[in-house]
Amino acid sequence: MKAFNHPAIESFRLEQVLYALSDPVRLSIVNQLANQGETTCSALDCGRPKSTMSHHFRVLRESGVVHTRCEGTTHHNSVRREELDQRFPGLLAAVLASREAPTH
Amino acid sequence: MKAFNHPAIESFRLEQVLYALSDPVRLSIVNQLANQGETTCSALDCGRPKSTMSHHFRVLRESGVVHTRCEGTTHHNSVRREELDQRFPGLLAAVLASREAPTH
DNA sequence: TCAATAGTTCGACTACATTCGAACTAGCCG
């Protein structure tokens, strides 16, 4: 398959990134990628069909959050950590650190 | 007017906060509140009718981002800085710091 | 060449968001 067009850092838009991260499925994807490093689409279990997952990966790619590397028929996804941190310092770290509600 | 029900810190949900901040109008509101401190609804100029602004303030209130204090007929709005920072450390700061694209 | 696998794209459906005008509520002041 052909490679994807990933947006350049300068064209990242804060609203778009926040929107991409505001969906539970996508937030779960990003958390898993952040924990496991590069991961294929099918290795993430979100209990949803491929077409749905593909849609969410596209949203994440187009916002600049995720990079997809094609190798044969498999797609290796990773979080664009350095670039996100350069453009929006501290944002990703804050989001990743805020997964769970505090114990009460 | 009667006071609003503001959610408690424990019930803040990350997705909801990110979603609230992912709208340009609401992001503008939050930025203005962060800069100016407590501000009335009408003091914010977003070029939109009252009903639209009221809707956005409600979204911001219900997500926990904004607190509204009623005094007579005017509503004083402010960002719930300490509580947000307690629940999602660094998130608000990162969002507020990321307003503009870098010079290029 | 044929089948299997990984993932995308398309189309349809449903649900929800944004927007705004109009009507409403509540407090203030003459």
Add this chain to the structure above:
DNA sequence: CGGCTAGTTCGAATGTAGTCGAACTATTGA
């Protein structure tokens, strides 16, 4: 009381997003 002002709520119109099955593309391997 009557009018003014600040802001909410309602309802309708429009747009957009999430979901999924079905069809498709591309690659690997027998």
